[in-house]
Amino acid sequence: MIEKNGTRELVARPTKKPVVGVKWVYKTKLNLDGSVQNNKARLVAKGYAQKPRLDYNETHASVDRLDIIRTLIALVVQKERKLYQLDVKSAFLNGVLQEEVYIHQPEGFVVKGKEDKVYRLHKALCVLKQAPRAWYGEIDTYFMQCGFEKSLSETTLYTKTRGDRDILIVSTYVDVILYTGSSKELLEEFKEDMKMKYEMTDLGLLHHFLGMGVVQTNSSIFIH
Numbered sequence: 038m039i040e041k042n043g044t045r046e047l048v049a050r051p052t053k054k055p056v057v058g059v060k061w062v063y064k065t066k067l068n069l070d071g072s073v074q075n076n077k078a079r080l081v082a083k084g085y086a087q088k089p090r091l092d093y094n095e096t097h098a099s100v101d102r103l104d105i106i107r108t109l110i111a112l113v114v115q116k117e118r119k120l121y122q123l124d125v126k127s128a129f130l131n132g133v134l135q136e137e138v139y140i141h142q143p144e145g146f147v148v149k150g151k152e153d154k155v156y157r158l159h160k161a162l163c164v165l166k167q168a169p170r171a172w173y174g175e176i177d178t179y180f181m182q183c184g185f186e187k188s189l190s191e192t193t194l195y196t197k198t199r200g201d202r203d204i205l206i207v208s209t210y211v212d213v214i215l216y217t218g219s220s221k222e223l224l225e226e227f228k229e230d231m232k233m234k235y236e237m238t239d240l241g242l243l244h245h246f247l248g249m250g251v252v253q254t255n256s257s258i259f260i261h
Contacts, residue, residue: 044130045156047148048139056139056155057165058083069250079127080143081164093136093167105191106215106246107260109208113217114258120217121224122246123231124238128212131235132161132171169211176209179234199223215243 050056062081066074087093113120125131138158142148161168180195181187185207188194197205205218205227214231218224231237243251252259 044160045140045158047142047151047154048157050153050155051137051139054137054139055086055088056141057086059140059143059162061144062163069245079163082140082162082168084164084166084168087166089166093138093165102191103247105194105208106210106249109206109215109217110251110258110260112206116219117256118217118219119253120215120243120251120258121228122240122243123214123216123228124240125212125214126236126238128176128235129161129163129165129168129172132168132173132175134158134161134165134167134171136167138162138165138167172211173209180207183230197223197227210247213246215246 059080059082062079064077064079066077068074109120112118139155140158140162141155142152148154158165161171177187177192183197185195185197188196191208193209195207195209197207199205199220203218203220203223205216205220205223207214207216207227209215216224216227218227228239232239242253244253245251250261252261
């Protein structure tokens with residue numbers, strides 16, 4: 038072993054396992070009005086080259102259906118609450134891999150004198166076939182440890198109660214987390230706990246989701 042951290046280790050190229058290629062992907066994220074929100078560069082795996090039962094087993098990861106989001110919006114209007122949004126930075130990097138996965142050293146970050154080495158991943162990388170499943174397993178386990186109950190019919194919907202009246206509702210869509218609740222204390226506690234556990238961006242009130250604009254006022258929510 039040459040180099041190791043919680044995400045990867047630099048090792049000799051394996052003889053019996055394929056090595057997955059990687060590439061940089063650049064993206065400009067826009068606001069609803071077309072202005073630039075931020076520029077992103079991320080390293081992704083060439084997952085299309087992975088072979089089932091050799092490089093990965095299960096790939097499925099649950100995501101919210103749009104009608105669940107619309108139901109949440111209807112609920113917060115009825116209860117006169119607000120719907121908030123968190124974004125998990127590099128969410129897939131938190132998912133622990135169950136399989137052996139090796140990748141080439143990324144362009145621009147090849148270790149001098151160790152060009153023949155490859156990385157063995159301990160945690161997932163974007164576009165790996167098993168990355169969504171690994172991340173969902175990670176966040177699901179964390180929510181269960183925090184006392185949430187998972188919906189029997191929607192595997193991305195979680196609730197947490199405190200006393201007889203206070204309730205927190207959380208819904209996940211890959212790296213986006215939507216949440217609402219009856220108690221400001223519960224909302225703040227959840228947000229701070231998530232920031233301590235994962236690297237997060239607090240986006241405040243839900244305003245843009247899956248191409249849908251959301252405008253929240255004190256008395257209504259407008260979707261466009």
